[in-house]
Amino acid sequence: MTDPAGPRATPTPPTSAAVARRAGVSRATVSYVLNGQAAGRVGEHAQARVRAAAEELGYVPHAAARSLRAGRGSIVLLAAHADTVPVFGPLFTRFLAGFQTALHGLGYTVVLHGAPAASPVAAARAWAELRPAAVLTLHGPPLDAAAVELLHRSGTAAVLTHGPSAPPGAHTLLLDQREAGLRAGEHLLAGGRRRIGVVRPAEPGLAAFAEPRLAGVRAAAAAHPGVRVRPLDLALTEESAARLAADWPRWDLDAVFAYNDEYAMLLMRALQDAGRTIGAGSPDHIAVVGADDLLLARLLRPRLTSVRAEITAPDRIAELVDTLIRAPGTAPATHRLGTFHVQARDSG
Amino acid sequence: MTDPAGPRATPTPPTSAAVARRAGVSRATVSYVLNGQAAGRVGEHAQARVRAAAEELGYVPHAAARSLRAGRGSIVLLAAHADTVPVFGPLFTRFLAGFQTALHGLGYTVVLHGAPAASPVAAARAWAELRPAAVLTLHGPPLDAAAVELLHRSGTAAVLTHGPSAPPGAHTLLLDQREAGLRAGEHLLAGGRRRIGVVRPAEPGLAAFAEPRLAGVRAAAAAHPGVRVRPLDLALTEESAARLAADWPRWDLDAVFAYNDEYAMLLMRALQDAGRTIGAGSPDHIAVVGADDLLLARLLRPRLTSVRAEITAPDRIAELVDTLIRAPGTAPATHRLGTFHVQARDSG
DNA sequence: TTGAAAGCGGTACCAG
DNA sequence: CTGGTACCGCTTTCAA
Numbered sequence: 001m002t003d004p005a006g007p008r009a010t011p012t013p014p015t016s017a018a019v020a021r022r023a024g025v026s027r028a029t030v031s032y033v034l035n036g037q038a039a040g041r042v043g044e045h046a047q048a049r050v051r052a053a054a055e056e057l058g059y060v061p062h063a064a065a066r067s068l069r070a071g072r073g074s075i076v077l078l079a080a081h082a083d084t085v086p087v088f089g090p091l092f093t094r095f096l097a098g099f100q101t102a103l104h105g106l107g108y109t110v111v112l113h114g115a116p117a118a119s120p121v122a123a124a125r126a127w128a129e130l131r132p133a134a135v136l137t138l139h140g141p142p143l144d145a146a147a148v149e150l151l152h153r154s155g156t157a158a159v160l161t162h163g164p165s166a167p168p169g170a171h172t173l174l175l176d177q178r179e180a181g182l183r184a185g186e187h188l189l190a191g192g193r194r195r196i197g198v199v200r201p202a203e204p205g206l207a208a209f210a211e212p213r214l215a216g217v218r219a220a221a222a223a224h225p226g227v228r229v230r231p232l233d234l235a236l237t238e239e240s241a242a243r244l245a246a247d248w249p250r251w252d253l254d255a256v257f258a259y260n261d262e263y264a265m266l267l268m269r270a271l272q273d274a275g276r277t278i279g280a281g282s283p284d285h286i287a288v289v290g291a292d293d294l295l296l297a298r299l300l301r302p303r304l305t306s307v308r309a310e311i312t313a314p315d316r317i318a319e320l321v322d323t324l325i326r327a328p329g330t331a332p333a334t335h336r337l338g339t340f341h342v343q344a345r346d347s348g
Numbered sequence: 349m350t351d352p353a354g355p356r357a358t359p360t361p362p363t364s365a366a367v368a369r370r371a372g373v374s375r376a377t378v379s380y381v382l383n384g385q386a387a388g389r390v391g392e393h394a395q396a397r398v399r400a401a402a403e404e405l406g407y408v409p410h411a412a413a414r415s416l417r418a419g420r421g422s423i424v425l426l427a428a429h430a431d432t433v434p435v436f437g438p439l440f441t442r443f444l445a446g447f448q449t450a451l452h453g454l455g456y457t458v459v460l461h462g463a464p465a466a467s468p469v470a471a472a473r474a475w476a477e478l479r480p481a482a483v484l485t486l487h488g489p490p491l492d493a494a495a496v497e498l499l500h501r502s503g504t505a506a507v508l509t510h511g512p513s514a515p516p517g518a519h520t521l522l523l524d525q526r527e528a529g530l531r532a533g534e535h536l537l538a539g540g541r542r543r544i545g546v547v548r549p550a551e552p553g554l555a556a557f558a559e560p561r562l563a564g565v566r567a568a569a570a571a572h573p574g575v576r577v578r579p580l581d582l583a584l585t586e587e588s589a590a591r592l593a594a595d596w597p598r599w600d601l602d603a604v605f606a607y608n609d610e611y612a613m614l615l616m617r618a619l620q621d622a623g624r625t626i627g628a629g630s631p632d633h634i635a636v637v638g639a640d641d642l643l644l645a646r647l648l649r650p651r652l653t654s655v656r657a658e659i660t661a662p663d664r665i666a667e668l669v670d671t672l673i674r675a676p677g678t679a680p681a682t683h684r685l686g687t688f689h690v691q692a693r694d695s696g
Numbered sequence: 697t698t699g700a701a702a703g704c705g706g707t708a709c710c711a712g
Numbered sequence: 713c714t715g716g717t718a719c720c721g722c723t724t725t726c727a728a
Contacts, residue, residue, distance in 0.1 A: 013479075013503040015705055026715045031707055043713065058501040063477040064412035064421070065705035068720050073412070080460060100428075100462035109474070112428060112460035114448035126457070129411040131361075153406040155361040238646060262643065269647045295610065296644060298586060299617045363721055374699045379723055391697065413721035416704050 014057040022053035030054075034061070063109075067131065072155070076103055076321060077132035079123065080112040081140030081205075091292065091309065092138070098314030106322045108133065115140070120147040128154035133325045136173070137161040140205070143170060158324035164212065166332065171324065173317070175337040177209050180307045181216020184257040184289045185229075187305070187342045189220060191280055193255035193287050195228045196221065199263050202235035210259055213291075217257055232256065234263060241270035248274065255287040255348060261297045264290030264304055268347070278302055280348050287348030302346035311338040362405040370401040378402075382409070411457075415479070420503075424451055424669060425480040427471065428460040429488030429553075439640065439657065440486070446662030454670045456481065463488070468495040476502035481673045484521070485509040488553070491518060506672035512560065514680065519672065521665070523685040525557050528655045529564020532605040532637045533577075535653070535690045537568060539628055541603035541635050543576045544569065547611050550583035558607055561639075565605055580604065582611060589618035596622065603635040603696060609645045612638030612652055616695070626650055628696050635696030650694035659686040 016034070020027045025046055032038045033050040042050075053059075067073040078096075100110040111130070115123035124147035127135055135156055137143055143159070145167040151159050152169055159170040166172040181198070188196055198214045200207075214231055221227040230251055234240055244267065258264035268278050268288055279285035279302050290297055293308035317337070324330055364382075368375045373394055380386045381398040390398075401407075415421040426444075448458040459478070463471035472495035475483055483504055485491055491507070493515040499507050500517055507518040514520040529546070536544055546562045548555075562579055569575040578599055582588055592615065606612030616626050616636055627633035627650050638645055641656035665685070672678055 013501060016707095017705080027706075028708075028715060028717090029713095032714095035707085037708090041713065046714085058498055060473055060476040060498070060502045062416070062479060062705050064416045064479065065720090066707080068410070068412045068416060068722095069705080069707050071720065097462075101465070104462070104464055109478075110462050112462075114445075114452070114458055114460075116452055117449075125408055128408040130457075131410060131412065150406055150408070153361060154408045236643060265644065265647055295584060296613065299613055364723095365721080375722075376699060376701095376724075377697090380698095383723085385724095389697065394697085410721050413704090414723075416706095416720095417722050417724085419704065 013062075014059045016059070016061070018057055019050065019053045019059050022057060023049040025050060072157075073131045073133055074108050075130055075132040076108045076110050076134045076136070077127050077130060078110060078112045079127070079135065079137045079140060080114050091311065095311055095314050099318055102315040102318030103321065106318060108322075120144045121150060123147065124150045127151065128156065131155055134158040134160065134321050136321070138173065140208075142208075143167060145169075157328035158321060158330075160321065160324070160335075162337070163208070166334075169332060171332045172334040173337045174334050175309065175311075176340075177212035178216035178219065180291055180309070180340045181213035181218075181257065182220050183216075183340045183342050184213075184291070184307050185217035185220025187344065188255045188257065188287055188289060188348060189224055189227065191255075191287060191348065192283065193348075194224070194226065195230075195251075195253045195255065197230050197232045197251060197253040197256040199234045199256065199259040199267065200231045201259055201263060202233055202240065206259075213257070213259060234259075234267065236263065236266065238266070238270070241266045242273070245270035245274040245276070248276065253286070254283065255289075257289045257291075259291060261290035261292050261294045261304060261306055264288055264306075264347075265296060265300055268300060268304070278347050280305070280344075280346060289342070289348045293343050297343075297345070300347070305345045305348040306343050307340050308343050309338050309340055312336065361410075362407045364407070364409070366405055367398065367401045367407050370405060371397040373398060420505075421479045421481055422456050423459050423478060423480045424456045424482045424484065425475050425478060426458060426460045427475070427483065427485045427488060428462050439659065443659055443662050447666055450663040450666030451669065454666060456670075468492045469498060471495065472498045475499065476504065479503055482506040482508065482669050484669070486521065487556075490556075491515060493517075505676035506669060506678075508669065508672070508683075510685070511556075514682075517680060519680045520682040521685045522682050523657065523659075524688075525560035526564035526567065528639055528657070528688045529561035529566075529605065530568050531564075531688045531690050532561075532639070532655050533565040533568025535692065536603045536605065536635055536637060536696060537572055537575065539603075539635060539696065540631065541696075542572070542574060543578075543599075543601045543603065545578050545580045545599060545601040545604040547582045547604065547607040547615065548579045549607055549611060550581055550588065554607075561605070561607065582607075582615065584610065584614065586614070586618070589614045590621070593618035593622040593624070596624065601634070602631065603637070605637045605639075607639060609638035609640050609642045609652060609654055612636055612654075612695075613644060613648055616648060616652070626695050628653070628692075628694060637690070637696045641691050645691075645693070648695070653693045653696040654691050655688050656691050657686050657688055660684065 016030045020030045033047050103110050142163045143161045148159050148167045148170045160173050161170045162173050198217050200210045218229050221229045277285045278288050289305045291307040293306040297304035297306040364375050364378045368378045381395050451458050490511045491509045496507050496515045496518045508521050509518045510521050546565050548558045566577050569577045625633045637653045639655040641654040645652035645654045
């Protein structure tokens with residue numbers, strides 16, 4: 001408290017050698033004590049002195065040095081593509097919190113690393129420099145074979161990537177977006193709808209989700225002859241929605257799967273402003289189905305029917321990652337991340 | 349392509365020594381070439397051979413070893429408290445993307461590290477193991493003096509933390525939440541409102557934002573004698589909103605600052621369902637002001653007046669961080685992260 | 697123009 | 713029970 005002007009730049013952080021000196025023991029002893037390997041090796045008295053010295057000096061082990069020596073790191077790297085994170089919103093965030101906590105409990109350090117946008121290999125290269133024990137992709141551009149190869153060669157024990165299929169050597173975390181479209185399609189068809197629009201967001205980076213969802217609706221429709229499925233391009237702006245609503249008569253649709261609750265809200269509003277009625281009740285009304293089941297789905301009028309993802313408990317995924325790290329070379333498999341269900345309300 | 353069964357666990361990743369062997373040069377030469385220090389030291393021919401060897405082996409430098417030797421790391425650590433990330437939503441995400449890109453351009457690796465929820469010091473300890481060049485907190489529980497001290501002692505050159513004030517030794521990144529309340533309050537007062545409710549979210553972790561916003565409204569009101577300001581507790585559920593709407597007559601309010609657009613939407617819906625009219629037009633209507641200016645603000649009817657944050661360009665913050673890292677020991681100062689403005693619409 | 701060697705901080709073997 | 717010591721992968725000085 002004698003230096004209110006700010007931190008004097010501590011010239012050099014305390015090392016285990018400093019702790020050893022202060023405690024009057026060797027570096028080896030310090031290492032044993034601080035890692036719980038002291039049982040039967042180091043006397044009680046010495047242990048206490050080491051701990052005290054570490055405390056007084058504010059000693060913090062140097063992760064880099066430790067993992068350099070150990071030959072394996074304890075970093076679990078989560079690829080963070082900032083541009084597509086908002087897609088998940090609160091869902092993703094909640095998952096993340098649980099995942100990080102679970103892995104922390106297993107002794108790993110979770111690190112969210114942004115990718116240099118250049119290419120998957122460039123990203124993989126940047127990640128590989130950290131020598132992570134595992135790399136996960138949960139969204140964004142999928143890894144390609146070269147990226148996976150690079151990670152493996154640099155010692156990454158487990159590579160897990162999202163999407164319908166993974167490149168050779170990588171495990172798949174499957175949250176099958178086709179299923180979202182399938183459920184929405186089945187629901188609308190069961191409600192008697194036969195001319196279904198599917199919103200395709202104009203926003204870049206969402207195509208990876210949008211296309212399979214569209215495909216899912218198509219798959220559902222395939223079982224019903226005479227059903228039409230039409231993609232509708234929509235940007236997340238009022239102008240775009242107004243344009244789509246103005247063009248509506250040209251499409252002659254009786255239902256729409258709006259990709260997501262936000263797009264659904266936008267489109268509903270535009271259609272309502274154009275004099276259309278939204279709802280499941282009458283064939284004259286337009287049925288609208290969203291996805292993600294956000295709070296706003298319940299607040300809109302009519303209340304929005306929405307496809308909801310039931311995500312696997314994060315602890316389970318954490319255990320899976322741990323297992324794969326401990327048994328590298330496990331044959332790649334597909335692991336379901338969750339399933340989709342329709343939460344039916346008034347809009348469709 | 350001869351091993352479709354999966355990755356054979358590469359026993360050991362290629363090292364710079366391996367590259368050296370393959371290129372027929374020494375490890376020193378490899379280091380020079382791969383770090384651009386080869387000018388005038390290494391012959392063209394040797395350079396080419398080194399680069400080819402590195403490429404063929406899929407060599408990736410070992411970040412831990414490098415920074416161990418260099419004595420200084422290049423990671424900029426962003427504290428990620430998953431529970432409060434959604435508060436920022438798209439705004440935060442956009443900032444993050446730009447920030448990460450800018451710092452990457454400056455040679456840093458941005459790492460989002462989740463904190464063990466235990467305590468600030470526990471979190472700081474976990475962060476310090478990575479020996480980051482800088483640590484930033486943008487949300488969540490603020491750092492305390494002990495945490496900052498610990499980080500400095502372990503060599504962190506710059507510690508930046510959000511909030512109204514930082515513990516000694518840390519720089520402050522200020523996005524003054526009081527200002528949001530102040531602007532909302534001023535706007536409502538200018539519209540003739542005199543009995544103002546302020547939503548206080550029941551969700552834990554939001555109090556850090558909610559309290560200063562409330563204080564801001566109070567500050568605005570202080571200039572106008574006879575103005576009443578009343579906190580309203582609201583959870584992000586329909587039940588809670590319905591309860592608040594049912595109790596409405598007891599409070600006798602003519603305006604409400606709803607903390608944020610989502611709470612505003614929720615409350616507006618509940619008030620409307622209870623037969624109230626929302627709007628700026630008549631004194632009989634209830635004026636509602638949200639915050640964050642999300643897309644939904646424009647889609648609600650009436651359109652929602654919202655307080656919007658104008659965030660400083662992420663590149664500027666990145667430069668600031670770089671500067672502070674290069675000149676450790678700089679006297680801590682406060683840096684504005686942005687300012688608030690009212691986007692007036694129909695609701696208030 | 698190139699190579700040998702020291703050393704960053706920590707761990708673990710082996711000798712005492 | 714404890715200490716000396718080799719080594720993890722990389723950078724950089726110094727000598728050849």
